[in-house]
Amino acid sequence: MEFFQMLAWRWDVTAAKKLTQGRTPDGRIEPSEWAGMLRLVAINAEHATQVDLSEPLIVAPVPNGGLLIIDGWHRLRKALDTGVPELFAVVLTAEEELTCRMFGGEKGEGYIR
Secondary structure, three states, X not given: OOEEEEOOEEEEHHHHHHHHOOOOOOEEEOHHHHHHHXXXXXXXXXXXXXXXXXOOEEEEEEOOOEEEEEEOHXXXXXXXXXXXXXXXXXXXXXXXXXXXXXXXXXXXXXXXX
């Protein structure tokens, strides 16, 4: 299972990929706007050079927190390194985010399921 964790929140990325498989991207990410967040994410520099930038990122709405990339940080790093100004993204619905959230948030909203 592949997962993404940010602070006290964790998402099942494998489940998110299954939910979004074949879906047309419905969002766009400007890598430069997310560059500061890379300090909070562990990036394998070698892996980042090998990722496919045509694969859309997966973005989740976080309750009371806006949007968060839960899959695609290595693509974001490569886009920044190679000067790609925009990446496509699939944005999860609130229900899908809750389905993929392993823990974090309020009880009754996906907390330690």
